[in-house]
C-alpha cells in the first residue's frame with residue numbers, strides 16, 4: 001500500500017473511523033464531512049487509485065463493492081426512500097482521495113444534475 005494513503009490507514013486502523021460494514025474485501029465507514037444525512041464510504045481493502053485503475057482480476061472486487069453497498073443501504077433503511085452511489089474520479093470528477101471509494105448518499109432528496 002502507498003504509505004501516504006489516507007484510506008489504507010483507515011482500513012489498517014492507524015486512523016480511526018466509524019465502521020458501518022466490514023468483510024474480507026471491503027471496509028465501509030461514515031464520511032467525516034457528510035453531504036447528506038446518510039453518507040457512507042465503501043472502500044476495497046486492496047489499494048486501487050480509482051475506479052478505472054483495473055485489470056481483469058478486479059472484476060470480482062468491483063462486484064463485492066456493489067454487493068456490500070447494497071447490504072449497507074438495507075442496514076441504513078434507505079431502500080424505500082432511495083439513495084445514490086457516487087464514484088468521483090480524477091480532477092473534473094472531484095476525487096480528493098486516491099484510493100477507490102463508493103459514496104452512498106441518502107436521507108434527503110438529492111439534486112440532479114450534480115454541481
Ligand code: AMP
Nearest residue numbers: 017030031032033088094095096097098
Ligand atoms: P472524494 O472527494 O470522492 O475523493 O471523497 C473523499 C471523501 O473522503 C470526502 O467526502 C471526505 O469528506 C472523506 N474523508 C476525508 N477524510 C476522511 C476521514 N478521515 N474519515 C472519513 N471520511 C473522510
Ligand code: ZN
Nearest residue numbers: 005008047099
Ligand atoms: Zn490506499
